[in-house]
Amino acid sequence: MELFFTTILAAALVNNFVLVQFLGLCPFMGASRQVEGALGLSLATGFVLTLSAALSHIIQGWILEPLSLEYLRLTSFMLIIGGAVQATELMVRRMNATLHAVLGIYLPLIASNCAVLGVALLNTNSSRSLFEAICYGAGAALGFGLVLTTFGALRARLETNDVPQAFRGNAIALITAGIMSLAFLGFTGLVRT
Amino acid sequence: MLTAAATLALIAAVVGGLLWLADRRVPQRSADPVHRIEALLPRIQCGQCGFAGCLAYAKAIADGGAAINLCPPGGQETVDQLAILLGRERLALDEHRGSASLAQIALIDEAVCIGCNLCLRACPVDAIIGAPQFMHTVIADECTGCELCLAPCPVDCISMRPRLSEANA
Numbered sequence: 001m002e003l004f005f006t007t008i009l010a011a012a013l014v015n016n017f018v019l020v021q022f023l024g025l026c027p028f029m030g031a032s033r034q035v036e037g038a039l040g041l042s043l044a045t046g047f048v049l050t051l052s053a054a055l056s057h058i059i060q061g062w063i064l065e066p067l068s069l070e071y072l073r074l075t076s077f078m079l080i081i082g083g084a085v086q087a088t089e090l091m092v093r094r095m096n097a098t099l100h101a102v103l104g105i106y107l108p109l110i111a112s113n114c115a116v117l118g119v120a121l122l123n124t125n126s127s128r129s130l131f132e133a134i135c136y137g138a139g140a141a142l143g144f145g146l147v148l149t150t151f152g153a154l155r156a157r158l159e160t161n162d163v164p165q166a167f168r169g170n171a172i173a174l175i176t177a178g179i180m181s182l183a184f185l186g187f188t189g190l191v192r193t
Numbered sequence: 194m195l196t197a198a199a200t201l202a203l204i205a206a207v208v209g210g211l212l213w214l215a216d217r218r219v220p221q222r223s224a225d226p227v228h229r230i231e232a233l234l235p236r237i238q239c240g241q242c243g244f245a246g247c248l249a250y251a252k253a254i255a256d257g258g259a260a261i262n263l264c265p266p267g268g269q270e271t272v273d274q275l276a277i278l279l280g281r282e283r284l285a286l287d288e289h290r291g292s293a294s295l296a297q298i299a300l301i302d303e304a305v306c307i308g309c310n311l312c313l314r315a316c317p318v319d320a321i322i323g324a325p326q327f328m329h330t331v332i333a334d335e336c337t338g339c340e341l342c343l344a345p346c347p348v349d350c351i352s353m354r355p356r357l358s359e360a361n362a
Contacts, residue, residue: 059204069197076204083208087215094219098227101248 010191011139017115018147019181024115031106038152040099042145048084048110053137055080056120077120085111226255233274235266238317239339262287297338297353299331305350312342
């Protein structure tokens with residue numbers, strides 16, 4: 001149980017994928033204009049992250065290592081991630097067409113979200129167990145969702161604020177992201193990894 | 194080498210097979226009225242109904258805020274189908290909405306065209322090809338006759354012509 005919480009906390013806050021490791025910045029900047037869209041995308045990405053973390057661990061441990069085919073890691077992980085993203089897109093399109101319209105291109109782009117591949121690769125690099133790998137994926141998903149939704153909320157507030165002309169739009173968003181990143185540095189040392 | 198290829202092929206086949214199964218099994222949630230309405234619209238996104246595209250118009254119909262006879266490209270046929278789907282009264286097509294229809298196509302007078310590329314950006318279906326400073330032309334098969342390219346043209350070189358049928362082409 002302790003392992004579960006420390007892994008989740010470490011992945012979500014201390015080594016937050018977006019603000020500390022700077023992975024997955026594309027949807028972070030692109031899909032955070034509205035809180036609803038950000039929440040939907042973080043749920044979809046979270047599902048893909050956890051699923052691909054588990055599947056890639058299984059592929060690595062049960063297929064690639066016994067056959068000593070570790071060099072196929074990247075290719076087979078991309079296959080898995082692509083499949084997981086397609087499945088998620090299918091589900092979202094059939095279940096909630098409005099969310100599908102809001103997310104648009106960012107839904108299939110989860111496949112090229114480097115946080116997803118990052119989790120899979122970091123998992124195999126640090127030789128975690130399957131349970132730890134899934135916890136790590138879920139923690140990364142939690143951290144991604146937390147950061148994306150809070151950033152979406154901040155940007156929604158910025159829209160109504162009187163921002164100086166030179167900082168309007170993406171400039172103030174990038175500055176906000178930088179300040180959030182500094183704030184997340186405060187979590188360093190919370191969990192010993 | 195052989196094992197590697199076989200392994201990748203196996204993984205790809207399993208993933209593809211599962212996706213195929215999911216595609217067959219997961220039901221389309223068709224209870225959503227907006228999407229059933231949108232499916233009846235022509236979806237050429239011409240905006241002549243006064244809404245930003247067919248999905249927006251479908252939402253407005255579903256909310257009860259819009260009449261069902263505002264879609265010129267769909268014609269009377271679409272109005273009738275919408276009336277049946279929604280159980281509303283059959284209306285005549287609103288004549289004031291413009292004359293866009295699939296029965297016409299845009300034609301660019303290439304002698305007058307200055308290659309400003311404004312019509313190209315206005316086209317919702319990418320039926321106009323060309324580059325800045327070059328002649329533009331219309332792909333007849335792609336043109337939906339929505340008339341959106343007429344307004345932005347600074348030299349008024351685009352006109353709407355009746356679409357020639359196969360017989361007299």
